[in-house]
Amino acid sequence: MGEPKKSIADLKIGEKGIVCCFKDEEMSLKLLEMGCLPGSTVELSNKAPFGDPICIKVSGYNLSLRLEEAATVMLR
Amino acid sequence: MSIEKTKRLKVALLGNPNAGKSSLFNHLTGLNQKIGNFPGVTVDKRTGTTRISDNLQAEIIDLPGIYSLYPKSLDEQIVLDLLHNKKDESSPDLLLVVIDASTLKRNMLLFTQIRDLGFPVILVLNMLDLAEKRGIKIDPLKLEKQLNVPIVAINARTGAGIAELKAAIACPVHTPPESYYKPEPLASGIISEVKEIFSLDNDYQAILLAHQYDNIRGLPQKEREELARLVNKYSFDSKAFQSKETIARYDVITRILRETVDEKPVDDKELGSTKIDRVLTHKVFGYLLFFLVLLLLFQAIFAWASYPMDLIDGGIAWINGALKQNLPEGPFTDLLTDGLIAGLGGVLIFIPQIAILFAFISILEESGYMSRVMFLMDKLMRPFGMSGRSVVPLISGVACAVPAIMSTRSIENWKERLITIFVTPLMSCSARIPVFTILIALVVPEKDVLGFFNLQGIVLMGLYLLGFLSAILSGWVMNKILKNKQRSFFIMELPSYRIPRWKNVGFTIYEKVKTFVLEAGKVIVAISIVLWVLASYGPGDIETTAVSQVKQELPELAEATPEFENAVSGKKLELSYAGKFGHFIEPVIRPLGFDWKIGVALITSFAAREVFIGTMSTIYSVGDSGEDEATVKQRMKEEINPKTGGPMYTPALAFSLLVFYLFAMQCMSTLAVVYRETKGWTWPLLQLVYMTGLAYGLSFITFNIFS
Numbered sequence: 001m002g003e004p005k006k007s008i009a010d011l012k013i014g015e016k017g018i019v020c021c022f023k024d025e026e027m028s029l030k031l032l033e034m035g036c037l038p039g040s041t042v043e044l045s046n047k048a049p050f051g052d053p054i055c056i057k058v059s060g061y062n063l064s065l066r067l068e069e070a071a072t073v074m075l076r
Numbered sequence: 077m078s079i080e081k082t083k084r085l086k087v088a089l090l091g092n093p094n095a096g097k098s099s100l101f102n103h104l105t106g107l108n109q110k111i112g113n114f115p116g117v118t119v120d121k122r123t124g125t126t127r128i129s130d131n132l133q134a135e136i137i138d139l140p141g142i143y144s145l146y147p148k149s150l151d152e153q154i155v156l157d158l159l160h161n162k163k164d165e166s167s168p169d170l171l172l173v174v175i176d177a178s179t180l181k182r183n184m185l186l187f188t189q190i191r192d193l194g195f196p197v198i199l200v201l202n203m204l205d206l207a208e209k210r211g212i213k214i215d216p217l218k219l220e221k222q223l224n225v226p227i228v229a230i231n232a233r234t235g236a237g238i239a240e241l242k243a244a245i246a247c248p249v250h251t252p253p254e255s256y257y258k259p260e261p262l263a264s265g266i267i268s269e270v271k272e273i274f275s276l277d278n279d280y281q282a283i284l285l286a287h288q289y290d291n292i293r294g295l296p297q298k299e300r301e302e303l304a305r306l307v308n309k310y311s312f313d314s315k316a317f318q319s320k321e322t323i324a325r326y327d328v329i330t331r332i333l334r335e336t337v338d339e340k341p342v343d344d345k346e347l348g349s350t351k352i353d354r355v356l357t358h359k360v361f362g363y364l365l366f367f368l369v370l371l372l373l374f375q376a377i378f379a380w381a382s383y384p385m386d387l388i389d390g391g392i393a394w395i396n397g398a399l400k401q402n403l404p405e406g407p408f409t410d411l412l413t414d415g416l417i418a419g420l421g422g423v424l425i426f427i428p429q430i431a432i433l434f435a436f437i438s439i440l441e442e443s444g445y446m447s448r449v450m451f452l453m454d455k456l457m458r459p460f461g462m463s464g465r466s467v468v469p470l471i472s473g474v475a476c477a478v479p480a481i482m483s484t485r486s487i488e489n490w491k492e493r494l495i496t497i498f499v500t501p502l503m504s505c506s507a508r509i510p511v512f513t514i515l516i517a518l519v520v521p522e523k524d525v526l527g528f529f530n531l532q533g534i535v536l537m538g539l540y541l542l543g544f545l546s547a548i549l550s551g552w553v554m555n556k557i558l559k560n561k562q563r564s565f566f567i568m569e570l571p572s573y574r575i576p577r578w579k580n581v582g583f584t585i586y587e588k589v590k591t592f593v594l595e596a597g598k599v600i601v602a603i604s605i606v607l608w609v610l611a612s613y614g615p616g617d618i619e620t621t622a623v624s625q626v627k628q629e630l631p632e633l634a635e636a637t638p639e640f641e642n643a644v645s646g647k648k649l650e651l652s653y654a655g656k657f658g659h660f661i662e663p664v665i666r667p668l669g670f671d672w673k674i675g676v677a678l679i680t681s682f683a684a685r686e687v688f689i690g691t692m693s694t695i696y697s698v699g700d701s702g703e704d705e706a707t708v709k710q711r712m713k714e715e716i717n718p719k720t721g722g723p724m725y726t727p728a729l730a731f732s733l734l735v736f737y738l739f740a741m742q743c744m745s746t747l748a749v750v751y752r753e754t755k756g757w758t759w760p761l762l763q764l765v766y767m768t769g770l771a772y773g774l775s776f777i778t779f780n781i782f783s
Contacts (some may be wrong), residue, residue: 007291007351028319029318029319033143035326037322055570061178062350063568064570065568066454066565
């Protein structure tokens with residue numbers, strides 16, 4: 001498997017992806033405990049005006065995060 | 077665990093934010109609740125009592141909502157402080173973990189952590205109806221067997237299942253200490269050493285100490301150093317371990333839930349929330365709606381609140397009048413009426429506005445809309461060193477900075493929180509309104525602009541706008557100056573929309589008003605009394621001096637008439653310590669166009685800004701009826717400037733004074749609360765210097781432009 005290139009920040013509204021890994025340890029700790037785990041499906045459900053922050057659907061609920069934060073979550 | 081008749085069971089409520097903890101707490105305790113502080117910190121501690129059975133009482137502690145035992149904000153730290161030491165006296169006997177069944181998996185993380193600490197636990201399963209709507213079918217009996225923990229299903233909205241919960245509290249099942257997650261094989265060295273030193277029998281407790289020794293309050297310095305040494309010795313990588321732990325726990329949870337929960341994907345059924353979100357966070361409708369909500373809030377705070385406020389004002393004046401007539405004249409009566417009761421009135425008058433404000437905020441929070449506001453505003457707030465989370469404190473600041481500053485505790489990032497605390501008092505609070513209205517009425521003609529806009533209203537609105545602009549610009553400057561110690565995150569759950577639970581709204585209002593009256597009230601009443609003393613006494617016998625001076629200067633006034641008495645009390649104030657101080661600072665405030673009389677008002681305004689009116693009426697000898705704004709206004713209008721011979725309150729002076737009241741830090745309660753929240757005098761003093769300096773400079777400019 002090559003280096004993953006796509007992150008949550010690259011998703012379009014309604015598009016789904018599967019989390020593969022995190023680029024930032026500190027961020028990953030917060031996301032992990034919110035149920036955003038490697039292998040789980042995420043869906044971009046909404047974007048705030050100006051495209052940032054974004055809202056993703058993960059493990060059955062809506063989670064908001066900033067674009068720069070979303071860019072550290074790589075998809076496979 | 078043995079329960080004797082005399083023993084009160086200590087029960088703590090835990091769970092994710094929005095899991096229904098507060099509703100359950102309200103159901104269990106009703107009005108038997110009180111708000112205190114956790115030792116050493118200012119986070120509100122809600123406790124209440126409930127009767128479990130005939131011979132068992134339980135003290136329920138409501139803890140802040142958390143997602144895991146790794147705290148991120150000040151609020152969340154409390155939970156760990158309370159749980160880390162089971163031998164501590166305040167440590168709870170039983171934990172109720174409230175779980176939102178509709179997001180079961182995420183909620184279970186915290187549950188497994190808490191269970192692994194070794195406390196007796198009851199799992200309280202809430203919102204099963206919502207879960208079912210989302211295709212999550214839970215078999216509580218199977219889950220109970222799997223987890224080996226008593227489970228009670230409740231509906232915190234309706235109160236169903238509370239009786240069963242009480243029964244479960246009455247006969248707790250002792251669970252064998254079988255951990256869901258075993259850290260031991262990975263960190264056996266440090267765990268066994270921590271366990272030995274602290275004589276613990278629980279692995280998870282030991283490893284939490286190694287993770288959190290730097291954050292836990294109440295940990296003796298010696299133990300802290302000891303733990304630091306161990307962490308160093310075993311080169312314990314806290315972050316890597318936390319990450320491993322979370323993943324391992326979710327693995328266990330997934331395995332357990334696979335056997336006990338039937339999850340059918342009901343795709344797009346739940347889209348309701350997402351659909352609403354697309355409208356409510358739309359780049360046009362989203363802001364429009366937020367603007368309308370704000371408009372409604374302002375309308376409520378300024379227009380609707382004025383009726384109960386007038387009632388309170390009238391009531392206090394009536395009580396004071398009645399007391400003065402019926403009590404013997406003397407310093408004691410004066411202290412009671414003009415000092416204590418007037419000070420109390422200054423506190424009570426704000427209750428309607430604070431109640432309305434928190435009714436709004438609580439409804440917006442309960443419905444789930446508030447987190448959408450944060451979502452909407454986050455990007456806009458970032459250049460000013462704040463985040464979406466700063467919006468609530470800034471809005472609250474329009475009513476009163478004290479509760480607004482207290483609400484910043486949920487901001488995780490220290491720099492963001494500090495900036496929010498620092499700039500919130502620049503938002504024009506309701507105590508400034510009486511000052512604004514009287515000064516605007518004095519110099520701005522009451523006429524319509526463009527047909528329907530009232531000119532006075534526009535000036536008032538301009539002042540609010542100016543306050544808001546100065547707040548965010550100050551934030552921008554601070555953002556440039558302050559170094560960021562932590563990274564800022566905006567990882568936040570957007571809860572599903574719900575109809576607010578009115579009972580919770582009611583409790584929030586009650587709680588906030590109570591806190592305000594007790595916390596801010598103490599300061600305001602104390603300062604009012606001090607100011608009364610300063611304004612009533614002076615060097616020597618000021619009473620006799622005042623009478624003889626009035627007789628000399630105004631021989632036409634007959635003794636014992638109201639006019640004579642008013643002139644004497646005005647003269648007395650001039651001779652008092654407060655008056656002396658007004659004269660003393662006059663050279664400093666003269667460049668702003670102020671005289672010593674305004675100087676006295678500036679000083680007394682420290683108790684609360686609206687004291688300005690009362691002081692003015694005393695100075696201008698309007699007398700005791702001087703709470704009547706029209707009289708004070710008339711008198712101020714007639715005041716002649718001895719230097720120019722023209723009216724004293726020129727537009728230049730009035731605008732200068734308006735600007736001064738808008739920017740100056742003239743509020744002891746705010747300084748006191750900032751001191752508490754920042755744990756030191758640095759920030760409140762900086763705030764005092766910054767805001768008062770800003771006020772002085774801008775007033776000076778205003779005065780010179782208009783004169």
